[in-house]
Structure formats: C-alpha cells, structure tokens
Amino acid sequence: MATQSNHLSRIRSRLARRLGLRAAGGLFLLASIALGFFAIAASLVAGTWEALVAGHVVDALLAAATFMVAVAMGAVAAGWLFAPAARPDGVRLPREAAEPLHRLIERMSRRFGGARIDAVWIVDDMNAAILQRPRWGWGGPMETHLLIGLSLAHSVSRRQFSAILAHEFAHLVLQRHGVQAWWGHLRAWWFRALDRCVEDATWLGGMLERWSANDLRDAMRLSRLEEFEADALAAQVVGAPLVGEALVEVALKERFLSEDYWRKIMEQSSFEPRPVIRPFREMGLGVMAGFRRPMPGSVDIRHVYGQQASASDFHPTLNERLRALRVAAVVPRAGANTLANVCLGPLLPTLSWIFDRAWWEDSRRDWRQRYRSARCA
Template identity: 45%
Template sequence: MRSSCRGRSRLDVVHARLARRLTVTALAGFVTIVLAVAGGVGVVIWALQAGWHAEDASGRTLYWLGAAVMTLGVCHLLVLALVPAPQPQGIPLPRGVAGALHYRIDEVARRLGVPPLDGVWITDEMNAAVLQRPRFGCFGRIEYHLMIGLPLAHCLSRRQFLAVLAHEFGHLVVQRRALGAFGAHLRAWWLRLADQIADYHPLLESWLDRRFYRYTLGMLRMTRLEEFAADAIAARVVGRRLLGEALIEVSAKDRFLREDYWPKVMAQCSSAPEPRFRPFREMGLGVSAGFNAHSVLNAGFRGGEEEAASLHPTPAERLRALRVPACEAVPPERSAAIHYLSALLPRLAWAFDRHWWSVTGRNWRRSYRRARREGRSPTDRA
C-alpha cells in the first residue's frame, strides 16, 4: 500500500469549518445543560438549608417541597442528557482466532495514523463501519470498534476489502477534526439528545424538528462531504483505481443480494415450511455463482432523480470524484471471507442463520400456511 499524504484540499477545509461550527453548537448545548444541572443542584441545596432554618412549619414544608420538585427536575434532565452511545453489534472477533485479519487491520490503521482498535466485530450486514464511543456510554476514554459485515466479506476480494477498510479508517481521520474524537461524539450526542427528548415528550417533537433543522441539515451535509474526504484519504493509501473497483463491487453486489439473492430465499416460503438451505451458509457460493457482473453493474450506476435528490453521495458521484470509470468489469477472485475467515465461516454462518430464522421464522410459517390455504403451493396443485 502507498503511504498516506498529509496535504489538505479545499474539501478538507470546508469539512473542517463545518465540523467546527456544528461542534460549537453541540458544545454550547452541553454547557447549557451542565449549567442547568449545576444551578438546579444549587437551588436544591439552598432550599434545603432555608427549610432547615425556617421558623414555622409551613415555611419549612414549602421550601422542602420546592427542593423535592427541583430534585425531580434535575434527575429528569440527567436522564434526558445521559444518552449512551450505541454499542458495537455482532460477534466479537478475538485476535487469537483471526490473526491475519487483525494484522492487516492494524497495518491500515497505522498507515493512516488512527488509534489502535479496541474491538473487531463480525455482523450480518452488507456494510463496514468504525464506531467511536466513550467506554462507559456517556463518558470515559473514547473506544474504537470496527464492525465488518460477513456479506461484505463474501462480496469483495482481499485487496478490495483492504480498500474498504482504508475508507472506513479515513472516516476516523476526518471525524477527529474539531475537538478530535470528543468532538465527533459531542456532535452525535446532541442529535441523540433531541431524539431522547422527543421520545419522552412527544408534544415537543414538532418544536424540536424546527429547532434542530439547521443542525440536522448541517450534519447531513457534513456526512456527504465526509464520504468524499474519506475516499480521498483512502485513495492516497491504496490508489484510486482499487478504491473505485471496491466501490463498484460493493454497490453492484449489494444490489444483487437485495434484489436477487434474498428475494429468492424468501420466495421459498410459499412452498416449504422451512428454508431448503441456510442463506448465510450458502451466501459465498450464491454470490460467486449467481452474480451477473455486467447486468447488475450497468443497472446500478445509472443516474436518476432519486440519486440526484439524495443528501448522501451516490456511488456514481463518488466514482466521478475519484475519476474512475464505472464500466470496468472486475474478474472474480477468492473472497476476503475465505481468505481471512475460512476457519470461522461455519460458526459465523450458523450464528447468523440462527438469528435470521429467529426473526423470520414466524412470518415464514405464516406465509406458508396462507399459501397452502390459497392453493398456491405446488404440492396442493399436484
């Protein structure tokens, strides 16, 4: 891999300016809540002291009642404010059982100058992400957790997978601007606080929407810029052609899984009380055997109204920013899942298949019984 370049582009400057503005807004909200809690605690202490020294019983009762009400208000404010960051999801992957994968992850992190990871997790999603969270949910040292989707690993070669890792670590590099990792956590916390208030007080939801509109729009704009900035950082490490190749594979095969593989899995519910095969166990074979690169690729990178209106950059926009053509077919290679996780694939697939059936099984059986009643089952027709 290439060494990273430390130069800052105009995109970096615009993103950093927007990140600083949003961080200042979230920091002002944080300071306001801290002052409100401190002021509430001060009022409680004053009311308790005033009640203790009150000359008549009615005055003492009034002061202590006020202290109790203020205590409840402070506690409620703390409940609203102490919104823990999301927990990492998936199956933890210790170093001892996937040493080669951890070595490559550490190498990419070192080249980009990001902190060592606190955990690596395998998920059942077609995605990869780095989660930053305080150790104790709301406070403590910022931890870094990498979540890797098993479907994603099935869909990419080893080199493409490393390009995706470089992109995800590029997000960390970008997000550490404006008060660093604490700033990124603070900006996300301010949005979680709005959601928490709306959950506890539904009548305030419309007011919160208006109050947080500009902040939310700024966060969405920053997310869009962050994708381009992370792509640029990753391209300096692995090369823009490899990163574009990985982006094409992810986009095309994600569409294949959503529009072809999973619909065919679920179509069995009209003729079988249980699936004839386990979807996660057979996913690697399904991707390699069923994916038609040319047809899915050409269908997946045509611009449309939905893409133009999206606040998140489309694959076509990211490829244009990388100056990589979208029409290059990639010859099949051994997947990253087989390269890095071959010994673990049976256990991972078993766990994800079991979880998938626990979520889907009831609706599956209900669809099967309905199909038999309506006479759509091939057995009934025979």
C-alpha cells in the same frame, strides 16, 4: 487535485468544529434544565420541613408534592443525557482467531502512519465502518472499533477489501483523530439526547428541533464531505481505479443481496414453517452461484444508482463518488476468492451459525405471519 483536497479539508474541519460546539451547547442546555429541576427540589426540602414544624400541614403537603414533581422532571431531563455511545454489535475477532485479517489491517495501518484499531468485529450487514466511543460511554479514553460486515466479506475480494479498508483508515486519520474524534462524539451524543427529548417533551423537543434544524442539514453535508475526503485519501494510497472498482463491486453485490438473495430467502415463508436455507451459512455459495455479473466494461451507473443524493442522504451517490475520483463506472471482472474465504475460512461455520440464529430470532414472527397468511389464502 491537492489544492482541491486541502480546500475540502478546511471546509470539513470548520463545519465539524461548529457542529461540535453547537452540540456541546445543546448538551449543556439539557444538563442545565436537569440541574435546575434538582435545585428546585433541593430548595423545597427546607420549606417542607419548616411548614411541618410550624404546623402548616397543607403547605407542607403542597411543598412535598412540588418536590416530587421537580425530582421527577429532573430525572426525566437527566435521562435525556443518559444516551451513551452505542457498543459494537457483533462478534469480536481476537488476533489469534483471524490472523490473516489482522495482518491485512496492520499493513494498511502502517500505510496510514500507524493509525490504531483497538478491536475488530464481524457484524451482520453489508458494510465496513469505524465506530469510536469513549471507554465508559460518555467519557474515558477514546476506543476505535473496525466493523466488517459478513455479507461484505462474502462479496469482495481481498484486493477490493484493501480499498475499502483504506477508505475507513482515511476516515480515522482525517476526521476521527484527536479532538476531531470528540467533535464527532459530541455530535452523535447531542442527536441521541435530542431524540429522547422529542419523545418525552414535545413542546421542548419541538423548540430544540427548530433550533437545531440547520445543524441536521449541516451534519448531512458534513457526512457527504467526509465520504469524498476519505475517498480522495484512499485513492492516494491504493489508487483511484481500485477504489472505484471496490465501490462498484459493493453496489452490485448489495443490490443482488437485497433484491434477489434475501427476497428468495423470505419467499420460503409462503410454503415452509421454518427456513430450509440458512441465509448466512449459504451466503458464500449463494453469491457465487446466483450473482449475475454484467458484461465487463463500462456501465451506466446513473440509471441504476442515481445521479445525485437527495437532501436527506448522509452519503453521496455512487455516481457522485466515481465522478469525484475521476474514474469510469466499470464493472469489475470476476475476482478470485472472497475475503471471507481467504481471511475467515475456518471461522465461517461459527460466524454463520451466530448470525443465522440472530436473524431467525428477529425474523421468526414475521416469517410465521407470512406462512399463516399463505396457508389461509
């Protein structure tokens, strides 16, 4: 098992390094294009002046027009590079606001050699993730942020969350430490810049897309390898059965929330001008009362969540991850209190209010359109 893990790590490291170097090359190319336009503009300044001195007004106007075009093109090309890493989008939790959660994170950090987390955030999705970004967007000290979804906190127990946390720390120590963090930063920066280039300059963007087509496929492959590698290290720290249990629990709860809970929330728009139920405020009770756990024991995950990831997936399927861990797809027994109740209890009213308000701002137009359509039907 250790030999297989080391082999996987070597493949992943080579792929990450190659993609990082390719990303650096792409960014250098875009920077060269921007500097080239600015160099052309600079050379035209003297030509415009000389034409004016010589009384060649038409030549001066043409040079000035070319200068303006070159500056504009240089600014557009520079704008492609102006794509700093995303900032965390959520509520930052200082230690004094969530002491139990920070203690849990620190204990897990010590099990991974003291890997550092600079800030902990609560976000609005069903996920936990490590986000790294240079302090000033493009450069500076690399900062590490741990993002924890409020929906996830309502869905797993503290024990199951420890396995999820172990998986995220495994990403950090294996794939986001030292130079590895900068390879990841360059890859993400390059793909953001490429997207902007494709939008603004179809001809150039098309050429760069063809040049980087294999890079995108390799990035998908790298992402899947990183998930398997992080699962393997997390299993060494907290045990493969607990990692597998957490994976199944998250998959079951995520399906319940997306296909049942949120669907019922939006169904209110057929007869209510505004939601009667505030989704994040009621989520804990909704999961407890509405989630119907399958009978404990083995469950055929293959028919529910798929057997193999498609070529466009950045993550392996649940079934693939369980198979790699060599654990059965067992439905976990109903646990004790959720992470939200144990570690975030006093904060839940405030967090729910913040995310409910943000959700309504995003959903209000769609909600009202549904309501009007139902009234007219």
